[in-house]
Amino acid sequence: MEVFYNSTRGGASPVKASQAILKGLAEDGGLYVPDRIPALDRSLKELSEMDYRQTAYEVMKLYLTDFTEEELKNCIDRAYDSKFDTEIIAPTAEAGGAWYLELFHGPTIAFKDMALSILPHLMITSARKNELKKEIVILTATSGDTGKAALAGFAGVKGTKIVVFYPKDGVSPIQERQMVTQEGENTLVVGIRGNFDDAQRGVKEIFSDRELAEEMSAAGYQFSSANSINIGRLVPQICYYVYAYCSLLRQGRIKEGERINVAVPTGNFGNILAAFYARSMGLPVGKLICASNENKVLYDFLRTGVYDRNRPFVLTASPSMDILISSNLERLIYCIAGNNAAKNRNLMESLYSEGKYEITAEMKAALEDFYGNFAAEEETFAEIRRLYGECGYVVDTHTAVASAVYRKYVEETGDGAAAVIVSTASPFKFTRSVMKAIDGSIEGKDDFSLADELSELSGVKVPRAVEEVRSAPVLHDKQCEPGEMDKIVKEFLGL
Numbered sequence: 001m002e003v004f005y006n007s008t009r010g011g012a013s014p015v016k017a018s019q020a021i022l023k024g025l026a027e028d029g030g031l032y033v034p035d036r037i038p039a040l041d042r043s044l045k046e047l048s049e050m051d052y053r054q055t056a057y058e059v060m061k062l063y064l065t066d067f068t069e070e071e072l073k074n075c076i077d078r079a080y081d082s083k084f085d086t087e088i089i090a091p092t093a094e095a096g097g098a099w100y101l102e103l104f105h106g107p108t109i110a111f112k113d114m115a116l117s118i119l120p121h122l123m124i125t126s127a128r129k130n131e132l133k134k135e136i137v138i139l140t141a142t143s144g145d146t147g148k149a150a151l152a153g154f155a156g157v158k159g160t161k162i163v164v165f166y167p168k169d170g171v172s173p174i175q176e177r178q179m180v181t182q183e184g185e186n187t188l189v190v191g192i193r194g195n196f197d198d199a200q201r202g203v204k205e206i207f208s209d210r211e212l213a214e215e216m217s218a219a220g221y222q223f224s225s226a227n228s229i230n231i232g233r234l235v236p237q238i239c240y241y242v243y244a245y246c247s248l249l250r251q252g253r254i255k256e257g258e259r260i261n262v263a264v265p266t267g268n269f270g271n272i273l274a275a276f277y278a279r280s281m282g283l284p285v286g287k288l289i290c291a292s293n294e295n296k297v298l299y300d301f302l303r304t305g306v307y308d309r310n311r312p313f314v315l316t317a318s319p320s321m322d323i324l325i326s327s328n329l330e331r332l333i334y335c336i337a338g339n340n341a342a343k344n345r346n347l348m349e350s351l352y353s354e355g356k357y358e359i360t361a362e363m364k365a366a367l368e369d370f371y372g373n374f375a376a377e378e379e380t381f382a383e384i385r386r387l388y389g390e391c392g393y394v395v396d397t398h399t400a401v402a403s404a405v406y407r408k409y410v411e412e413t414g415d416g417a418a419a420v421i422v423s424t425a426s427p428f429k430f431t432r433s434v435m436k437a438i439d440g441s442i443e444g445k446d447d448f449s450l451a452d453e454l455s456e457l458s459g460v461k462v463p464r465a466v467e468e469v470r471s472a473p474v475l476h477d478k479q480c481e482p483g484e485m486d487k488i489v490k491e492f493l494g495l
């Protein structure tokens with residue numbers, strides 16, 4: 001049965017998957033959601049005998065129903081290949097009694113590669129299917145990892161251009177280097193003098209600027225998004241939850257049907273929403289453990305039912321989670337409002353005008369499968385130190401947040417079910433913080449020599465992604481105020 005995509009705000013007509021992927025955001029500013037969550041149509045046993053690519057096909061075919069089998073398999077084969085440093089693509093490692101699902105084996109060593117290595121292929125295929133003659137301009141706001149992963153995916157892709165905005169002082173040195181050294185005529189990287197929320201708001205405003213859209217259209221361009229507001233980002237992220245469960249099943253670590261808990265380091269709520277979708281498809285997941293850093297707006301929301309972004313924005317050692325407006329939460333709000341677009345729109349308008357909203361008791365009751373907590377900076381560092389000291393396993397700062405929160409959950413509830421902790425970045429992407437946690441002596445050392453030290457200490461080779469940017473020339477040095485983002489985009493496109 002064909003799945004159509006509706007806007008969470010009710011002001012746009014339903015579209016097919018390929019059209020939702022091309023548009024990114026709906027015209028009314030809402031996010032596209034599937035009109036129903038399909039159920040897995042293969043048994044867990046069958047799925048457990050499949051490799052990553054086969055599993056991805058079995059999941060994605062249920063959502064991208066207007067893609068032919070050949071089209072979808074072609075996208076999957078091009079995405080999950082030797083760009084990843086392991087054939088398993090998404091391996092699970094045991095440490096301290098939990099399973100770490102390592103999603104950082106792709107070209108830019110963060111979990112964004114899981115979706116962004118396939119998104120360009122989905123988008124080009126969608127363009128072809130819809131006979132789109134215009135050039136696609138990808139606009140992306142990044143808290144550090146999406147930017148590079150999107151650049152890597154779209155650089156040199158015919159028929160596309162990509163513009164990335166990142167907070168100038170809000171990303172790690174290696175993250176910034178990865179972006180500003182990006183090659184490719186069709187790429188533009190801009191540091192904004194503001195935080196991630198400013199960048200994300202700016203991008204959303206450009207998207208809903210009707211006048212600009214007309215100007216673009218006349219010049220032969222159309223915007224789309226590589227952020228997790230694009231359903232083409234979200235759907236590929238569901239696959240690794242199914243794959244992780246089935247890997248544990250295959251290895252005899254769990255029995256078929258046994259529930260597992262999942263802990264996710266959360267920022268924009270895309271990754272954990274994918275886990276929620278996987279669960280809704282029938283994957284036996286117990287609790288969805290939502291882990292925040294000191295920007296704990298989601299923890300407060302899950303506890304009180306009030307979402308309130310009126311608070312100081314904290315720069316932490318887990319910058320990819322430094323977010324106060326979690327865009328993808330809107331998809332969950334729409335769902336717990338009973339797929340009621342009007343109700344959701346009211347709440348989002350209140351978020352825009354007052355910076356907060358409160359859900360009803362009934363909606364809050366629908367969130368009981370979520371558990372939220374946060375890890376303060378010192379707890380995050382302590383968790384990195386503990387895992388290294390007790391298990392010899394090195395995690396990055398984001399994963400450490402999830403790991404620390406998972407421990408709080410177990411302590412509070414005594415729930416000893418098998419758990420998957422989602423490991424979202426390689427420790428080599430946040431070397432300075434990781435080495436500070438483990439070793440303490442980082443003064444006067446640059447990030448690359450710290451990477452060498454980390455390699456020695458962990459016995460893991462410095463990843464190619466870090467070696468590549470060690471000596472690469474800086475190709476992008478543009479900066480702007482958040483209010484100038486539209487001007488920069490126009491300039492780049494020659495409008």
Ligand SMILES: *Cc1c(COP(=O)(O)O)cnc(C)c1O
Pocket residue numbers: 110111112145146228265266267268269270271272320321398424425
């Ligand atoms: C993007 C990112 C996150 C947050 O994921 P969301 O889908 O935005 O919740 C966590 N960790 C790392 C390393 C990331 O890059």
